[in-house]
Amino acid sequence: MAKADIHDVAKAAGVSISTVSRAFTRPELVSEKTRRKVLDVADRLDFNISRSATALKSGRTNRVALLMNEDISSWFNTEVFAGIESVMHPAGYDISLFQHIDTAATRREFFTDLPIRRNVDAVFVASFAIDPHEVEQLRRIHVPIVGINIPSTDGFDASISIDDEGGMRKAAQHLISLGHRRIVYPCSEAVEDMGASIDARARGFIRACEEASARRDLDWRVLTVPRGPEFVDSALSALLALDEFPDAICCQMDMMAIPLVLKLERYGRSTPRDYSIVGFDDSIYAREMGLTTMRQDPRAMGRAAADKALRLINGEDLGEAHEIVEPQLVLRGTDAPYAA
């Protein structure tokens, strides 16, 4: 009696298979008494409705795809995943994860084979510099396509993205308004590639500085360092090599800011005493560290994206399909007014 099927249950409960089915999926159509009996028997026989059969019958797959350019283990990706999961799982969906769609080879493989075709009810594209041709390919699977932090909404049925440029501009403005004069932006393509976000953030910094320069004296610069696992050390060297150490440092992400603070401490540069620094993300350890930073909430973005997907799947109407969210400045302990 390894596996009882719906017939076994029907027989044991003295009803038809239709009734067994209804007892599970439309309990209100079955008399209290019959239902209890059926569910009882089912429990005794370790029976449950088969998702595969339900899926087949209904024409839905109860599965969604999530595309990420790199590994799920970065802070951003994990949070997005958790957010999507928290909505989709209770709704009965599995998430089929496609990571590392980053090299030319994996991209081609994915977008030409399109393994998810006819096998998902929606597609999420997370923080992914997807190109228009690829979106076009995706559309061929004829399901809603929802983006999270995507460079362009073209071809997407819905999306939610963070305003990277505006956020970083706000961060720089904060530093400037504190009175700092020498302000530096260490910039690299990080190991954990955030794709287009990196560029947008740099633009925000530059914009804030240019705007401020029109009004007052400001010595600002972008310090470009090579990407790779040593990007923090590269930034550190570049910073230390400056003629004059800056009053303020604006970082593209907390993963840059946090190690920098630690390492600078060892070179006798202490924040906020000697310099102000602000991060971006409000990710792991930022709170522990007391890092002043721009907060974004990728988990909430995941949830919002999932809500949209669900509505799209059910043919409902979306209020606004495409959303932009503003990161928030979180003041903690690494910024202080300029004191010459």
Add this chain to the structure above:
Amino acid sequence: MAKADIHDVAKAAGVSISTVSRAFTRPELVSEKTRRKVLDVADRLDFNISRSATALKSGRTNRVALLMNEDISSWFNTEVFAGIESVMHPAGYDISLFQHIDTAATRREFFTDLPIRRNVDAVFVASFAIDPHEVEQLRRIHVPIVGINIPSTDGFDASISIDDEGGMRKAAQHLISLGHRRIVYPCSEAVEDMGASIDARARGFIRACEEASARRDLDWRVLTVPRGPEFVDSALSALLALDEFPDAICCQMDMMAIPLVLKLERYGRSTPRDYSIVGFDDSIYAREMGLTTMRQDPRAMGRAAADKALRLINGEDLGEAHEIVEPQLVLRGTDAPYAA
């Protein structure tokens, strides 16, 4: 022509549906020419084999369940997930994640409703203080049950766990062998609850100290602090309240060690100059920080667990069903010989 089914493809290719099916799943049984034709047509019609139908027919679900006591976003859980995913995804399985099986309520709900019954091909239990009765319930779904960092292997078909006690013992021994005399173990149930690991690690520390005390003078103690989001600050206060500041600190996890190093710096205590400290996990920022720590590799554990599950699903034999792995001491910059 929204959705073409197997019949449409068969017709368009001038073959039977059997041949279409075989062209996809048993290409070697179909002539090169026919196969190309079929795949061509299929691609043109945006057709693909339905996983639901295949699953139904085969009696498999192509889905596994992963149970975690808390959120997926902790370092350990993310890595385990990524490890399992890297093996199961290519093998054609989706992962159905069940998080937050931690309160009495969610546990009861999960283990009595057993929503995964008949709907997964295997179950993973990750870092989960599951009780014997719950395991018994799980067995009722009649699929392989594979554990990762579980307190007891009872009822599990396979497992892989880290030797927390042995690892922490090794960490403490290292500190002792460096000649340190006053050694402290700040201990709390962390926010990100690692369940039984916490206890095992404390035991390892105590054991090392007791063993060493028999041989030489050693002033050691466990500093218990309340759990909660402020556990690091609690540990910090406790440490600073000591009559004499310790030579060495042994931490239950990097999430304790790293913020501690940072905060102690602000109180003028600098490592390795003033004290040695070793963490546990080798998780985020440990390398950046130069933290000496005990490394464990949860991603590799996830992979190993998934390999076992796959073999079990396919009815193959496991060499050794239950594995224990030893964490490795990674020497970096936060330990130094005792210098009075």
Add this chain to the structure above:
DNA sequence: TTGAAAGCGTTACCAG
């Protein structure tokens, strides 16, 4: 409120 039967899209056996 319940039962009978058709059909969802495959796969696999058996013929040819």
Add this chain to the structure above:
DNA sequence: CTGGTAACGCTTTCAA
């Protein structure tokens, strides 16, 4: 190498 056909386990009319 290819085609016909019977399941796989459910849901859903339609009748009773």
